[in-house]
Amino acid sequence: MAAVRDMFDLSGRVAVLTGVASGIGKATARTLAAAGATIVGGDLDEAGARATATEIAGDGGTAVAMRTDVTRRADVDALVDRAASEFGRVDVVGNIAGVPHNKMVAEVTDEEFERILAINLKSVFYGCQAAIRHMIPQGSGCIVNISSGAIDTPAPTLACYGMTKAAVAMLTKTLATEVGRHGIRVNAIAPGMILTNFSRHNFVDEQGNVVPERLEQYHKRASALAPLGRAGDPQDVANTFWYLVSDAASFVTGQIERPNGGVSMPW
Ligand SMILES: NC(=O)c1ccc[n+]([C@@H]2O[C@H](COP(=O)([O-])OP(=O)(O)OC[C@H]3O[C@@H](n4cnc5c(N)ncnc54)[C@H](O)[C@@H]3O)[C@@H](O)[C@H]2O)c1
Incomplete structure (x- = not known):
């Protein structure tokens, strides 16, 4: 049996993450890097993404960052492809970037609806497709999609946001059934208030x-x-992410993990 600490060692792994300029994405990038992974990080906020990469390098880790608009398939493909071309592998893809949206259903415009679908849902679909294009030939990989506690607690003004995050959870489960035989695990995290x-x-x-x-x-x-x-703190979510992509979670796929302080407790 591998030593327990070795199960959490990510040395030699390459992790592609979106949303690394801030919050959960930044904490996840720093955590996986501290565990040994090389980080390829993207964000619309290029300066913020580069700052995260610089912090990782300052801690002795390896990270590159680039401007990525996750609503553009070409940007998402370029980010994931960069991991393969520059570091030779794609072990982890974390679809983290996302934005809030709060409006009553009756007041939502077509433009807003399209925007939230593009940033919070279509982007994750692009990220999953780009990931498995590399992971299937590789015969291994972990995908982690960020959903939300909003899927468990419907409330006024949360329809659009909650719909995108529920769809992310369903994509996660369905993809897990499709790619498990290729050695690929697909899980989601539904954070509470962070x-x-x-x-x-x-x-x-x-x-x-x-x-x-x-x-x-x-x-x-x-x-x-x-x-x-x-x-919650971004580190609470980063720790859950780290577990999911570690060998400690090698039998875990298609699951929605909930670092939420116990706010909701679905089966
Ligand atoms: N903070 C919470 O309470 C909470 C709860 C549940 C789920 N989430 C989810 O966690 C994820 C991360 O959120 P966070 O709390 O770290 O927020 P955050 O605002 O700190 O970070 C989000 C990052 O996504 C980036 N981003 C936004 N639009 C983008 C685009 N089009 N392309 C590329 N990058 C883009 C932003 O620049 C930012 O760096 C989101 O998907 C969010 O829905 C957050």
Whole structure:
């Protein structure tokens, strides 16, 4: 039996991640790099993605970053292809980039609907297709898609966001049934309330500055909802991601993992 710590060692693996400029993507990139993986990171925010790569290099890891608009198939293909051409492998693909959307169904415009589908759903489909193009010939690989706790807790204004994330969960499960025989595992993470730029609109003013009272309110709401009594940190999600792509999860596929402090507990 492999030593327990070896199961979490990602040395020699190459991980392609989107959304690495901020929040969950950045924490995941730094965590996988610290575990030994080489990171190929993309984000619409090129400067932010490069900053993450620089931090990883500063910690002694290896990372490259490039501007990637996940709504463009060509950008997603280029990111995944870069891992193969520059580092020779594609072991992990994490489809992480995403945006919030809060509006009552009656008020959603066609443009908004198309935008949220493009950023949160079609991008993940492109990422999965690009991943398996490399992973099937390789005979191995792990895909992790970021869904959301919104799939478990329908609430006013969450229809569009929740639909995209429920579709991501279904894509994950279905793809897992298609590619398991090629040695590829496909899982999703449905995070609860995590403190990132994504949740900032809950506690900033019009200028984008944090309002301490609103931040305290946000924490209070998160604490009241969660049996563990707190909002999540990007590292909570990064740790779940790390587990899923490690050998410790070698029998885990088609699952929706929920780092959510216990807010919802589906079977
Ligand atoms: N924070 C939460 O509470 C929470 C909860 C559940 C799920 N999620 C999901 O987690 C994922 C990461 O969110 P986060 O909380 O880290 O938010 P974040 O805003 O901190 O990071 C999102 C990143 O995605 C990038 N991005 C946005 N549009 C893009 C595009 N078109 N192409 C490439 N990159 C793009 C942004 O530049 C940013 O760096 C998202 O899919 C989000 O839906 C977040």
